[in-house]
Amino acid sequence: MKKFIPRFDFPDYNIPRTDFKGHQLKALKKFDSLRPQLNLILELRDVRAPLSTRNVLIDQLIDPRIHQRLVIYTKRDLVADNTHYLLKLSHWQQEIDEDFILIDAKRRQSARHVLDIIKSYKRQLEVRSQGLALPTGYKVLVAGMPNVGKSTLINTLRGAGSKVARTGAEAGVTRSTSETIRIGEPHDNIYLIDTPGIGLPGRLVNERQRMLSLSLCGCVKTNLVDPVVQADYLLYLANLQEPHKHYPGAPTNDVYKLLRRVQPRGAPRDNATAAAVHWLRQSHRGLIYDRELLLDTDSFSLRGYLSRQPQPEPQAKQQSRVTAHDRRLQNVHQLFPKLSGTQ
Numbered sequence: 001m002k003k004f005i006p007r008f009d010f011p012d013y014n015i016p017r018t019d020f021k022g023h024q025l026k027a028l029k030k031f032d033s034l035r036p037q038l039n040l041i042l043e044l045r046d047v048r049a050p051l052s053t054r055n056v057l058i059d060q061l062i063d064p065r066i067h068q069r070l071v072i073y074t075k076r077d078l079v080a081d082n083t084h085y086l087l088k089l090s091h092w093q094q095e096i097d098e099d100f101i102l103i104d105a106k107r108r109q110s111a112r113h114v115l116d117i118i119k120s121y122k123r124q125l126e127v128r129s130q131g132l133a134l135p136t137g138y139k140v141l142v143a144g145m146p147n148v149g150k151s152t153l154i155n156t157l158r159g160a161g162s163k164v165a166r167t168g169a170e171a172g173v174t175r176s177t178s179e180t181i182r183i184g185e186p187h188d189n190i191y192l193i194d195t196p197g198i199g200l201p202g203r204l205v206n207e208r209q210r211m212l213s214l215s216l217c218g219c220v221k222t223n224l225v226d227p228v229v230q231a232d233y234l235l236y237l238a239n240l241q242e243p244h245k246h247y248p249g250a251p252t253n254d255v256y257k258l259l260r261r262v263q264p265r266g267a268p269r270d271n272a273t274a275a276a277v278h279w280l281r282q283s284h285r286g287l288i289y290d291r292e293l294l295l296d297t298d299s300f301s302l303r304g305y306l307s308r309q310p311q312p313e314p315q316a317k318q319q320s321r322v323t324a325h326d327r328r329l330q331n332v333h334q335l336f337p338k339l340s341g342t343q
């Protein structure tokens with residue numbers, strides 16, 4: 001029998017680079033105004049795509065002089081058997097010296113662990129500030145890309161019976177920055193702030209494949225990328241990992257061949273889109289969606305990867321851009337007063 005050789009490259013399909021929306025921009029502005037009162041920022045990422053669900057806009061929010069930060073990788077249960085991968089991820093994460101934990105946001109035990117860590121950060125701050133009370137309590141912002149599990153974690157932290165944050169399988173369920181939510185015992189004085197998921201504007205996405213990883217994690221709207229293209233990317237990743245676990249029959253690089261095999265019962269024959277949607281909805285436990293993470297520790301450096309990522313403009317520069325734009329508008333209005341309605 002001929003040995004199966006998976007594809008090592010994936011075609012550069014012409015897919016959108018972003019799903020960034022107006023309410024996300026509004027949320028970023030709100031974050032900025034909350035910054036001075038925040039103590040800890042919990043950045044949630046999907047453990048299946050730790051690179052793609054990282055958000056440089058959140059890095060920009062953090063001022064290490066006043067904010068503590070913890071990275072939380074959610075959906076650990078979906079890769080729990082892949083211990084080789086989890087070890088590799090921990091190794092890379094240590095390379096950049098970032099505090100992190102891995103959780104299943106639906107489990108009370110994970111939530112208790114997160115609460116213990118929040119309390120220990122709070123104690124550290126109290127020791128540093130020599131017992132000075134925190135007048136408005138200890139404020140924790142829960143941030144991350146859409147659909148990474150922010151509301152789920154908050155609900156689990158609150159405990160059963162008091163569901164306060166809406167959750168859902170589709171990206172963008174939380175649309176505004178909510179009121180603060182108290183967790184722990186009343187005397188703990190710890191408050192969480194749930195936020196809408198923040199995606200990336202197109203100029204900060206240097207690889208279209210990142211959008212594919214994000215769509216497999218549900219971090220962008222399901223209809224943003226053609227389901228057949230998403231299925232092809234999933235097939236490409238499955239073939240580089242363990243094809244026999246993720247689809248029936250002999251391994252194949254041909255997505256249409258695969259879609260014929262997995263099409264739902266009763267669906268019209270050869271409806272590739274319906275078959276792709278059906279296959280994408282199935283659970284693909286153990287699969288990793290960032291292909292860089294399939295490399296071994298000698299061939300991939302997280303520090304190197306991060307240094308190649310586009311960075312947002314420093315905030316001062318963004319400010320001056322707005323000012324220049326405003327100034328131009330002012331000039332237009334002075335020259336054409338009728339247009340501005342101020343004659």
Ligand SMILES: Nc1nc2c(ncn2[C@@H]2O[C@H](COP(=O)(O)OP(=O)(O)OP(=O)(O)O)[C@@H](O)[C@H]2O)c(=O)[nH]1
Nearest residue numbers: 075105147148149150151152167168172173174197
């Ligand atoms: N298996 C598993 N599913 C999870 C976990 N965390 C969240 N989910 C599921 O992921 C989906 C998205 O969760 P949400 O809590 O709504 O995500 P979010 O980050 O608040 O989403 P936005 O409001 O879009 O920003 C839901 O279907 C959750 O049930 C986890 O740790 N494990």
